[in-house]
Structure formats: C-alpha cells, structure tokens
Amino acid sequence: xxxxxxxxxxxxxxxxxxxxxxxxxxxxxxxxxxxxxxxxxxxxxxxxxxxxxxxxxxxxxxxxxxxxxxxxxxxxxxxxxxxxxxxxxxxxxxxxxxxxxxxxxxxxxxxxxxxxxxxxxxxxxxxxxxxxxxxxxxxxxxxxxxxxxxxxxxxxxxxxxxxxxxxxxxxxxxxxxxxxxxxxxxxxxxxxxxxxxxxxxxxxxxxxxxxxxxxxxxxxxxxxxxxxxxxxxxxxxxxxxxxxxxxxxxxxxxxxxxxxxxxxxxxxxxxxxxxxxxxxxxxxxxxxxxxxxxxxxxxxxxxxxxxxxxxxxxxxxxxxxxxxxxxxxxxxxxxxxxxxxxxxxxxxxxxxxxxxxxxxxxxxxxxxxxxxxxxxxxxxxxxxxxxxxxxxxxxxxxxxxxxxxxxxxxxxxxxxxxxxxxxxxxxxxxxxxxxxxxxxxxxxxxxxxxxxxxxxxxxxxxxxxxxxxxxxxxxxxxxxxxxxxxxxxxxxxxxxxxxxxxxxxxxxxxxxxxxxxxxxxxxxxxxxxxxxxxxxxxxxxxxxxxxxxxxxxxxxxxxxxxxxxxxxxxxxxxxxxxxxxxxxxxxxxxxxxxxxxxxxxxxxxxxxxxxxxxxxxxxxxxxxxxxxxxxxxxxxxxxxxxxxxxxxxxxxxx
Amino acid sequence: xxxxxxxxxxxxxxxxxxxxxxxxxxxxxxxxxxxxxxxxxxxxxxxxxxxxxxxxxxxxxxxxxxxxxxxxxxxxxxxxxxxxxxxxxxxxxxxxxxxxxxxxxxxxxxxxxxxxxxxxxxxxxxxxxxxxxxxxxxxxxxxxxxxxxxxxxxxxxxxxxxxxxxxxxxxxxxxxxxxxxxxxxxxxxxxxxxxxxxxxxxxxxx
Numbered sequence: 001x002x003x004x005x006x007x008x009x010x011x012x013x014x015x016x017x018x019x020x021x022x023x024x025x026x027x028x029x030x031x032x033x034x035x036x037x038x039x040x041x042x043x044x045x046x047x048x049x050x051x052x053x054x055x056x057x058x059x060x061x062x063x064x065x066x067x068x069x070x071x072x073x074x075x076x077x078x079x080x081x082x083x084x085x086x087x088x089x090x091x092x093x094x095x096x097x098x099x100x101x102x103x104x105x106x107x108x109x110x111x112x113x114x115x116x117x118x119x120x121x122x123x124x125x126x127x128x129x130x131x132x133x134x135x136x137x138x139x140x141x142x143x144x145x146x147x148x149x150x151x152x153x154x155x156x157x158x159x160x161x162x163x164x165x166x167x168x169x170x171x172x173x174x175x176x177x178x179x180x181x182x183x184x185x186x187x188x189x190x191x192x193x194x195x196x197x198x199x200x201x202x203x204x205x206x207x208x209x210x211x212x213x214x215x216x217x218x219x220x221x222x223x224x225x226x227x228x229x230x231x232x233x234x235x236x237x238x239x240x241x242x243x244x245x246x247x248x249x250x251x252x253x254x255x256x257x258x259x260x261x262x263x264x265x266x267x268x269x270x271x272x273x274x275x276x277x278x279x280x281x282x283x284x285x286x287x288x289x290x291x292x293x294x295x296x297x298x299x300x301x302x303x304x305x306x307x308x309x310x311x312x313x314x315x316x317x318x319x320x321x322x323x324x325x326x327x328x329x330x331x332x333x334x335x336x337x338x339x340x341x342x343x344x345x346x347x348x349x350x351x352x353x354x355x356x357x358x359x360x361x362x363x364x365x366x367x368x369x370x371x372x373x374x375x376x377x378x379x380x381x382x383x384x385x386x387x388x389x390x391x392x393x394x395x396x397x398x399x400x401x402x403x404x405x406x407x408x409x410x411x412x413x414x415x416x417x418x419x420x421x422x423x424x425x426x427x428x429x430x431x432x433x434x435x436x437x438x439x440x441x442x443x444x445x446x447x448x449x450x451x452x453x454x455x456x457x458x459x460x461x462x463x464x465x466x467x468x469x470x471x472x473x474x475x476x477x478x479x480x481x482x483x484x485x486x487x488x489x490x491x492x493x494x495x496x497x498x499x500x501x502x503x504x505x506x507x508x509x510x511x512x513x514x515x516x517x518x519x520x521x522x523x524x525x526x527x528x529x530x531x532x533x534x535x536x537x538x539x540x541x542x543x544x545x546x547x548x549x550x551x552x553x554x555x556x557x558x559x560x561x562x563x564x565x566x567x568x569x570x571x572x573x574x575x576x577x578x579x580x581x582x583x584x585x586x587x588x589x590x591x592x593x594x595x596x597x598x599x600x601x602x603x604x605x606x607x608x609x610x611x612x613x614x615x616x617x618x619x620x621x622x623x624x625x626x627x628x629x630x631x632x633x634x635x636x637x638x639x640x641x642x643x644x645x646x647x648x649x650x651x652x653x654x
Numbered sequence: 655x656x657x658x659x660x661x662x663x664x665x666x667x668x669x670x671x672x673x674x675x676x677x678x679x680x681x682x683x684x685x686x687x688x689x690x691x692x693x694x695x696x697x698x699x700x701x702x703x704x705x706x707x708x709x710x711x712x713x714x715x716x717x718x719x720x721x722x723x724x725x726x727x728x729x730x731x732x733x734x735x736x737x738x739x740x741x742x743x744x745x746x747x748x749x750x751x752x753x754x755x756x757x758x759x760x761x762x763x764x765x766x767x768x769x770x771x772x773x774x775x776x777x778x779x780x781x782x783x784x785x786x787x788x789x790x791x792x793x794x795x796x797x798x799x800x801x802x803x804x805x806x807x808x809x810x811x812x813x814x815x816x817x818x819x820x821x822x823x824x825x826x827x828x829x830x831x832x833x834x835x836x837x838x839x840x841x842x843x844x845x846x847x848x849x850x851x852x853x854x855x856x857x858x859x860x
Contacts, residue, residue, distance in 0.1 A: 009732040050733025050741070051748040052726035059752025062759055077763035084760060084793055085767070088710030091702075097709060098684075101677050113839050149830035157841040161849045170853065462688065465705070469684030476681075490678070492827045498674030499725045500829070501709075502716035507727060510756075555731040600731060609832055612850030614857065 009555075013045045032068060036523020039064045043514070043564070044555075053560050054503075057510030061517040068520035083512035087505060091465070092198040097501040098468030099189050103145035104493035105475030106449070109482050111442050112141050112154050118438035120162070124245045128230025128237040130166055131176040132223050134159040138180025139219045143187045144446050148595065149606050152181035156610040169236040170615055172229065175623030178603035179222055179630075182595040185558065186588050187215030189453055189468065192558060195504065196584045199511075199566045203581075209458045209649040210585050217644060218589070218634045225630055247431040264289060264433040288437060289428065296421045300414055307406045445481075449474050458652065504559060511563040524571060531572055538576045545569055545583075546590050546635065553594025561591065585645040586635060593631045596624045655809070656821060662806045663722045663824055666799050670719020676712035680705055700782040707789045714792050718799035721807065723826045742814035749808050757804060761797030768794055 020041035024034050039060060046056045066076045087093065120133035134155060142151045155177045163173035185192045188208035197204040230237035264285070428436075453471040456462040462470065479485040518524060536544065552561050566587070573580050595603050598621040608617050638644050684705055691697040720726055733741060768790035776790075777783035814820050836842070 006732060006735050009735075046748065046752070047729040048732055049744050049748065050728050050730065050736070051745060051752065052721070052728050054726055055753045055756060056748065058760070059748075059754075059756035062756050077759055077766070080756075080759050081763040081767045081793060084714075084764065085790070088714060088789075088792070089706050091706060094680075094706060094709040097677050097712060098681060101681060110838050147829060150835065153830055153832060153835050154839060157836060157839050161841075161845065164849060164853055164856075167856075466684055466688050469681050470688060472681040473685045494674045494677050495671055495827050496829055497677045498670055498712055498716040499720045499723065501677075501713040502670075502720040503725055503727055505713040506717050506720070555729060557727055557729075559727055560729070606830065610836070610846070612846050612853050614850050614853040 009048060012555075013048055016041045016045055031522065031526075032520075033522040033526035035064065035067060036518050036521035037526060039518065039521065040523060040568075047560060048555055054506040054510040057507070057514040057564070061510065061514035064517040064521060065513065068517060079516055080513055083516055084509050087508040087512055090198060090508070092194060092204060093505055093508065095194050095204065095464045095468045096191055096504055097497050098465065098472050099146065099191055099194070100500045101493060101497040102189075102453075102468065102472040102475040103147050104496050105472065105479050105485075105489075106446070107145045107147060107150050108489045108493060109475065109479040109484050111446060111478075111482065112137065112151075113158060114438060114442040115141060115446065116155075116158050116162075118435060118442050121245070121247055121435050122439060124240055126227060126230075127234070127239065128172075128226045129240055130159065130163045130168060131172060131226040131230065131237055134163065134173075134176045135180045135219065135222050135226060138177065139183050139187065140443070140446050140450070142181055142184025143189075143215075144450055146184045146190055148181055148184060148603060151184060152178055152603050152606040153610055155181060156607045160607070160611055160615075164612075164615075166240060167238045170619045171623030172226070172236050173623070174604075174607055174611070174615065174620040175625075175627050176222070176226060178596060178601070178607055178620065178624050179627035180219075181606075182592055182603055183215065183219055185595070186211060186218065186592055188212055189450075189457070189464075189471065190588075191504070192562070192588055192591065193584070194464070195559060195562050196566065196587065198508070199562055200570045200580050200584060202584055203653075204464045205457055205460070206581050206649040206653060207584055208454060208464070209652055210581055210645045211588055212454065212458070213648060214585055214589060214634065214638050214645045217637070218592070218631065221630050221634060222627060225626065247434045249430055249434055264428045264430045285433065288440070289425075289433065291440075292421055292424055296417055300417075303410065304406055307410050308403055445478060449478065458648070460652075507559055507563050511567070514564070515567040518567070524568065527568055528572060528575070532575060536576070538578065541572070541576045542578065542583075542586070542639065545572075546586060549587060549590050550593060550597075553591060554597060554600055558591040558594060561594075562587070579646070581649065582642055582646060585638060589631065589635050589638060593628055596628045596631070598624070655813075659806050659809060659821065660824060662802055666718035666722040666803045667824075667826070669795075669799055670716040670722075673712050673715040674719075676708040680708045680712070683708065698782065699780050700778075700784050703778040703780055703784050707784070710789060711792050714796035715799070717796050718803040721800060721803045723823065737818075738814055738820050739818050742811040742820070746808060746811035746815065749804060749811065753804050754801075757797055757801050761794050761801055764790070764793030764797050 020038050024038060027034055043056060043060050046060065047053050062076060062080055065079055066073070069075045069079075116133060116137045119136050120130055123129045123133050123136070126132050137159070138151055138155055141154075142148070145151060159177055160173055163176075164170065184190060188211050190211070193207040193211055194204050196202065197207050226237070449471065452474070453467045456470070457464050457467045476485060476490075479489065531541070549561060549565070552565060556564075569583070570580055573583055595601055598604065601621070601624060604617060604620045604624060607620055608615070611620075683701060687698060687701040733744070736744065768787060771787040771790045776786040778786050810821050
C-alpha cells in the first residue's frame with residue numbers, strides 16, 4: 001500500500017521528468033544546453049529520492065562534465081579536484097565551522113533557562129507576557145546559537161509547559177516557540193548568510209549589516225502580533241496570576257525590604273539601621289544598583305570630552321570618510337541598548353579599514369570596543385539624532401586640541417539615556433533589583449556576545465572569520481563562567497562542529513562540480529535566454545523568483561536551495577538591476593517560511609517531539625500559520641522599503 | 655559481517671574525530687593571531703594559510719565520519735515515507751550510479767594532484783610560506799575514507815534489502831539529543847505527562 005504523500009511526491013517527480021523530456025523532444029536540435037536542463041531536472045528528482053545531496057551533485061556533475069568535455073577523462077578529473085580544492089581553500093566558508101562551534105558552546109552554557117525566567121519576570125506586565133518572553137528568548141538564543149532544532153526543543157521543554165499551565169491557547173504557544181526558534185537562521189551571525197555569501201559572491205560583512213534590521217523587524221512583528229492577540233483575545237493568553245509574578249528575594253535582602261515593592265535604593269541606604277544585615281551584603285547590592293548609573297556617567301564623560309575636543313588628526317580622518325558615515329541617525333541604539341555607544345572607529349587607518357573586503361587587515365586595538373568616545377563628523381550637525389562616529393582617543397594623537405561646544409545630538413542622546421537611567425532608579429524596587437540581577441546574569445552576557453561579534457564584523461574591526469573565532473572563544477569562556485565547560489562538553493561541541501561543517505561544506509564540494517558542469521553545458525545561457533524571453537519587469541521577476549524559492553522550500557532544505565539554485569538565479573539579477581545583496585536578504589527571509597510551512601516544517605516536528613501527547617501536530621501547524629503570514633508581510637515590507645535592509649550597509653560601506 | 659561494518663565505522667569516526675579538533679585549534683590560532691596583531695602589533699603572514707588548512711582538513715576528513723553517522727543532508731520528503739527496503743534499494747542504486755564514480759574519481763584525481771604538488775615541494779604563496787602538499791594529500795585521504803565508508807554503506811543496503819530492516823549503527827553525539835536537553839533544563843518525562851493531564855482537562859472543559 002502506498003501512501004498519499006508518496007503518490008504526491010512520485011507524481012511530482014514524474015512531472016519534472018516528463019517536462020524535461022518534452023522540452024528535449026520539442027527542441028529542434030538537442031544542444032548541450034538542453035543536456036544542462038536535463039541534468040537540473042534529474043538532480044531535483046535524485047534529491048527528492050533522498051540520497052545524500054552532496055554525493056548526488058558530485059556524481060551527476062562528474063558524469064555531465066564528462067559529457068560536456070566530449071568524454072575527456074583528464075579534464076573531467078582536473079575540474080573535479082579543482083572544485084574540491086576550491087572549497088577547501090574557501091576563505092568565506094571558513095567562518096562556518098567557527099560560528100557553528102560558537103553556537104554549540106553557547107548552547108551548552110545553558111543560559112536559556114535563566115534567560116527565559118528572567119525575561120518572563122521582567123516582561124510580566126505586558127499582555128501575553130509569557131509568549132513575548134518566549135519570543136525574545138528564542139530570538140536571542142537562536143541568534144547566538146543558530147541551531148533551530150535545539151532552540152525549539154529547549155523552548156518546548158521550558159516555555160510550552162509554562163504557557164499551557166498559565167492557560168495559553170495551544171496554537172499560540174506553539175506558534176511563538178516555532179517561529180521564534182527559526183529566527184536564528186536569519187539574524188546574523190547566521191550560517192545561512194555565510195553560505196549565501198559564498199555562493200553568490202556577496203560580501204558576508206554587507207549581508208550581516210543588511211540582515212540585522214530585517215531580522216529585528218521580523219522579531220518585533222512577531223512580538224507585536226502576540227501582544228495584539230493577547231490584548232484582543234485575553235482568553236488565549238491570560239495575564240499571569242499574581243503568584244506567578246512574585247520574585248523571590250534572597251533572605252538577606254528580604255530582611256532589608258519591608259516589602260518586595262519597597263524602593264531598593266532608599267531601602268539599601270538606610271538598610272544598616274533597621275536590620276542586622278551584614279554590611280558587605282548591602283554594599284554588594286549597592287554596587288549592582290550603581291552599575292547602570294556609573295556606566296552611563298562614564299560614557300557621558302568620555303563622549304563629552306571627545307565631542308568637545310577636536311584633534312587635528314581626527315578631523316583629517318573624518319573628512320575623508322565622514323561623508324560616508326556622517327548621517328548615522330540612532331546608530332547608537334544598535335550597539336548596546338542599555339549603554340550609549342557610538343559607532344566605533346579605529347584610529348589612524350580609516351581609509352585602509354573601510355572597504356568591506358574581508359581581506360582588509362584592521363589594525364585597531366581589540367579592546368577599543370569597550371570605551372569608545374564620540375566624535376562628531378562635520379556633516380552630522382545637520383542630523384541632530386546622529387549618534388556619530390566614535391573614536392578611541394589615540395594616545396599618540398596629542399596634537400593641539402581645540403575646544404568647541406557639544407552638539408545638539410549629543411545633548412539629545414544624553415537626555416534620552418539620562419531619562420532612562422533616572423526612570424530605572426525611580427522605579428527600582430527590591431523585586432526589580434532581583435530581576436535586574438537575573439538579567440545581568442543571563443540576558444546581558446548573550447546580548448553582549450552577539451553585539452561584540454556582530455559589531456566588530458559590521459564596523460570592519462575584524463573579518464567575519466576573526467570575529468567568529470573570537471565568538472567561539474567567547475562561547476567557551478561563557479560556558480566556563482557558568483561552570484559548564486568540561487572535556488565532555490568540549491568533545492561534544494567539537495565533534496558536532498565537524499559533522500555540521502562536513503555536511504555544509506561537502507555540499508559545496510558537490511555543487512562546485514555541479515555548477516561547473518551546468519555552466520559548461522551552457523544551461524545557464526539557456527535559462528537566461530528563456531527568462532529574458534518572458535519580458536518580465538523587475539517586480540515580476542522578483543515575485544517569480546521568490547515564489548519559486550518558496551516552493552522549493554517544501555521539498556528541499558535551505559542549504560540545498562542556496563547551493564544549487566542560487567548560482568542559477570544570481571547571474572539573472574544583473575539583467576533586472578537587482579542588487580544581489582538585496583536579493584540575498586529576500587531569500588533569507590523567504591527561507592524562514594520554509595521552516596514553518598506545513599507539512600514538512602522541521603520546527604513543528606521538533607516541538608511535537610517534546611510536547612505532551614494531547615498537543616497535536618495540527619494544533620502546532622495551526623499556530624504556525626499566522627507567523628508564516630507575518631513572514632510574508634515582512635518580505636513585502638522589505639520589498640516596499642528596501643532601505644530597511646540596505647540602509648546600514650550603504651551607510652557603512654558605500 | 656556486522657563487526658566488520660562497525661569496525662569501518664569506527665575507523666571513519668576515529669579519523670573524523672581526530673581531525674575535528676582542528677576546530678578548537680582554529681579558534682585558538684585565530685584568537686591568538688588577533689591578539690598578537692592588535693595587542694602586540696606582531697602579525698604573522700602564515701596564519702592566514704594555516705587557518706585555511708585547518709578548516710579544509712577538518713571538514714574534508716569529517717566527510718566519512720558524517721556518512722558513517724548518516725549525517726549528510728538528504729531530501730526527506732519522500733525518503734522518510736519509504737519502507738526500509740525501498741530506502742535501501744534507492745540508496746543502493748544511487749550509491750553505485752553517483753557515489754562510487756564520483757568518489758573514485760575524486761580520490762584518484764586527488765592522489766595525482768597531491769603527487770604533482772609533492773614533486774615540486776609546493777609552498778603557499780606568502781611571505782612566510784608553508785608547505786602546501788600535505789594539505790593537498792587531504793583530498794585523497796578524505797576520498798579514500800569516504801570510499802571505504804561508502805562500500806560499507808552499500809553492504810548495509812544489501813543487508814537491509816535482505817532483512818527488511820536497517821543494520822544498527824553506533825551511537826554518536828547528536829545535534830538535537832532530546833534526552834540530554836531534557837536533563838539540561840531539568841525536565842522529566844513525568845513533568846510532560848503531568849502537563850498532558852492539564853492540557854487534556856482543559857480540552858474537556860471546553
């Protein structure tokens with residue numbers, strides 16, 4: 001007995017073969033180009049049959065190369081080994097194992113439990129607080145690890161029970177977990193973007209800069225959707241009962257506070273008098289309380305000094321590159337949300353540094369990211385909100401400095417952050433202090449790690465490879481800091497890294513020979529001729545290509561789609577004036593939907609694997625549908641306002 | 655026979671796992687170089703070549719290891735719905751049609767390629783050159799282990815066609831190991847069962 005899925009798949013394959021044969025039969029003369037198309041259709045069939053894709057590509061590519069070279073074994077073998085070596089010496093793909101390694105280490109640091117708990121307490125007042133906390137946790141954790149399966153499984157174990165017990169509707173809970181878990185493949189540093197960059201020849205740095213805001217946009221749309229649903233339909237996401245929101249205080253603080261809602265600062269200051277609490281405890285709490293204020297004041301002082309001081313050298317440098325980066329509205333927010341950080345810029349070698357080429361060897365001090373001070377580019381006074389280009393004061397550059405008043409934008413930033421810090425202190429109760437401490441231990445380390453890795457790549461301080469290696473080291477330190485790092489964990493991470501990298505990179509070995517064969521046979525020219533013959537406009541072409549990629553997302557995995565089909569799409573882009581960078585962002589968003597489209601959505605099966613038996617697969621699929629809709633909406637938004645994605649790379653690299 | 659299959663599995667796994675440590679080396683090497691370049695102001699020209707070699711060696715040699723754990727990406731739309739016997743039949747045919755010619759060619763061509771490189775003692779094009787030919791010998795090494803592992807997989811297919819069930823493999827660390835993840839976040843099966851009762855009672859109430 002053959003099942004329905006089998007019939008569907010088999011008839012799909014038969015359709016492809018029949019189509020290919022029909023094209024061949026109708027062609028006046030069978031050229032090599034037709035052989036190329038035949039190869040393409042055969043490879044789709046072979047992949048659908050389920051044989052490991054890398055070897056399918058390699059074997060088929062070799063056979064057809066042999067045909068293309070008029071049955072010349074020597075040249076076929078040469079091409080084969082050349083394409084293997086090309087992948088081995090690929091200086092873009094080298095970042096793949098490093099980011100994967102970082103992901104496994106961060107995952108094993110096991111921050112997710114405390115991350116979820118602290119976010120859920122911190123966001124308790126929002127409608128749909130648990131679902132929002134789930135989404136935020138997923139976003140951060142998926143971004144840092146990039147492992148969809150692990151994130152969905154872990155959240156299925158942590159967040160699903162919490163939400164179901166709180167009375168959330170099953171589809172909403174399942175949708176939030178699956179949609180959030182998949183964000184890791186879009187938000188940089190993601191492996192998908194490296195793979196796309198390596199295939200399409202687009203700079204990974206630009207892709208990372210470009211994908212950052214679309215990724216954040218998608219995450220915010222998810223959160224917005226959940227909040228709206230929880231507000232309109234409280235029965236789907238009931239507010240947390242009061243008992244769930246209580247933050248347990250450590251016993252010493254408990255003695256200090258009359259009630260958890262008492263103001264922490266006041267309580268701490270008079271704490272010595274009304275309770276027998278060791279002075280060291282009071283001091284420790286006060287130290288933590290003071291932390292945001294101290295950081296704010298330090299940064300304010302440093303940036304004020306830099307803003308009001310004009311160094312001859314700095315001025316020269318900014319004239320050169322400032323015109324590019326001058327109007328940087330609010331780029332400070334991108335850096336480190338709680339602290340104001342401007343764009344960092346290494347001293348002295350701005351010109352050398354600037355191009356996005358990954359070979360550039362930036363020579364800025366690695367520690368410069370900690371305390372950048374703000375310096376104003378001449379053009380920025382026109383844009384008051386600009387956070388400007390920060391510049392570590394070069395110790396050597398002590399040339400005659402002139403004073404000038406701080407610009408408006410500095411005061412604006414100062415006021416905004418000052419207000420935030422003031423609010424923080426005004427509403428700081430003992431309960432909130434505990435939440436802040438929990439966030440300090442789970443949320444901030446991860447966000448800092450992500451931003452440090454991303455920031456150094458995007459700002460050109462380090463190549464993606466270097467940043468990935470530092471990120472992996474950071475992941476190791478993180479795991480060590482949480483006492484999770486031992487030989488067993490390290491071994492697991494290393495072995496998993498080897499397997500995952502082999503999976504991705506062998507696909508490249510196979511596809512290198514395959515695309516070479518396709519090009520040799522002239523299949524590319526035929527496709528191009530055919531597509532141009534359809535007289536599409538740019539919009540029609542984009543829609544058509546995205547629909548094709550969306551459809552391919554059903555039977556194929558994202559790696560296969562990018563590695564096999566992008567080499568066919570990318571050369572067409574030029575004809576329609578589409579930026580390969582922009583196309584890459586659309587593809588990355590589009591492939592998100594592949595993770596959520598029933599019936600093959602991996603995320604759903606991972607969640608089903610750990611959910612109680614009464615949660616059905618259909619409920620999970622039902623929950624994923626609205627989020628899929630949001631993804632499509634995000635694609636449309638990105639298409640209508642390409643600046644969402646292109647603004648940052650253009651600002652930094654054009 | 656089964657012990658032979660597992661022995662080859664272990665051999666591939668051993669090679670893959672040994673070279674897997676290149677990932678750690680790579681991390682440390684690059685981190686050290688970043689430190690040396692920025693903090694000590696002492697860049698090293700050979701590091702760029704060395705990191706490429708570490709990366710290439712790691713993933714190439716892990717090919718057979720990954721195959722032995724059935725870890726290479728495959729289209730799962732239909733394959734998952736096939737009975738084991740059909741799966742084995744499809745695999746067997748495609749191993750012979752695609753895998754064997756491809757890998758034999760790769761191994762052979764790689765051997766010749768690396769031999770030529772050895773003959774001229776090829777070095778990297780850099781101010782501080784490293785010998786390049788050992789790196790090129792990784793291609794035939796990876797090809798050879800893959801070929802061996804592929805032959806084992808073919809035997810597995812034949813046995814599966816005969817028995818109607820896949821011969822067992824040795825366990826290995828997995829990306830999503832549900833049991834381990836459960837342990838990590840302290841969730842037990844009883845908790846899930848208890849949760850199920852909550853869900854069921856809510857459904858009944860509706």
